[in-house]
Amino acid sequence: MVSLSGRVHRTVHSVEVDAAAGVVYGLISDAVQWPLYFPPNVYVERLEFDGTNERLRMWATANGEVRSWISQRVQDPQERRIEFHQTLPQAPVETMHGTWVVEERPGGTSLLTLLHDFTVVGGRPEDVAWVESACDTNSRAELANIKRLAERWTRLDELVLSFEDSVRVKGPAELVYDFLYRVGDWPDLIPHVSRVDLTEDSPGVQLMSMDTLTADGSTHTTESVRVCFPHAGRIVYKQTATPALMEAHTGEWSVVPDETGVTVVSQHSVVLREEAVTRVLGPAADLTTARRYVRRALGQNSSTTLDLAREHAETAVRML
Structure with missing residues (x-):
């Protein structure tokens, strides 16, 4: 590592996992799924991958x-080791290199270690402290969730739920996207949304807090980060504060034009919070009950939003 500003700072975090090393390596190797599995990650876009060398854009x-930032990774499944470095870090980070290492332990367990080496622009102590704090907080959260998921690996298919809803629109894709992008206006446009607090300090990166009304009249408050790609007609999001039944929730709105119109898709991926099922849905409820409930609740809200986006675009066309 070459630094223009001063010394290299190092952090080391590790966790013992009651799961096979191959399972743990599988979780860290599939970075596209990290937003669903790791609390700090909002969105990961794989730009290149040849089976070993990988380039990722990460939020x-x-x-x-x-x-x-953009991160370059080299995967070594034989050694269960992944090395990475940020090719376009964001200040105050000047350089950031690291390594994931999974060691097999006796009895089918494993030890996962995450190493970071970094420098900061100008070497200022307050910037070093900021990066160290971010590395420590995020590394602890990531390792804790890897442990939690790996130790429930055989039941992960029951806990993870992915689905989508779609609608056809006879109107311009730009109008549909505009409706979905203007989330700050949703309390005036969408019946089940009662409040939205929105900030967008960086263009296309929206932080929001939202209150939604459920069928029984109660209110759910969620917090989300949305990353908007207007030229691609996509908005991806990660809920950073979820309702009780969901351990994690990611999603995407996509607007796909073709020769005859536009298809608008709402996609959801959820990790259920198993320990909350009976508390929220009653003593007789199980994961099957929770899957049906979450699918119905999220699907109804998405379908309502999709229908209103369609009405917005098609009404504008009729008025021209």
Whole structure:
């Protein structure tokens, strides 16, 4: 590592996992799924991958801020080791290198270690402290969730739920996207949304707090980060504060034009919080009950939003 500003700072975090090393390595190797599995990660876009060398664009929270960078990774499944470095770090980070190492332990357990080496622009102590704090907070959260998921690996298919809803629109894709992008206006446009607090300090990166009304009249408050790609007609999001039944929730709105119109898709991925099922849904409820409930609740809200986006676009066309 070459630094222009001063000395290299190192952090080391590790966790013992009651799961096979191959299971743990599988979780850290599939970075596209990290937003669903790791609390700090908002969105990961795989730009290149040849089976060994990988280039990723990543968005994640760090000390309460949303940061973005491009990361180059080299995967070594035989050694269960992944090395990475940020090719376009965001200040105050000047350089950031690291390694994931999974060691097999007796009895089918494993030890996962995450190493970071970094320098900061100008070497200022307050910037070093900021990066160290972000590395420590995020590494602890990531390792804890890897442990939690790996130790429930055989039941992960029951806990993870992915689905989508779609609608056809006879109107311009730009109008549909505009409706979905203007989330701050949703309390005036969407019946089940009662409040939205929105900030967008960086173009296309929205932080929001939202109150939604459920069928029984109660209110759910969620917090989310949305990353908007207007030229691609996509908005991806990660809920950073979820309702009780969901351990994690990611999603995407996509607007796909073709020769005859536009298809608008709402996609959801959820990790259920198993320990909350009976508390929220009653003593007789199980994961099957929870899957049906979450699918119905999220699907109804998405379908309502999709229908209103369609009405918005098609009404504008009729008025021209």
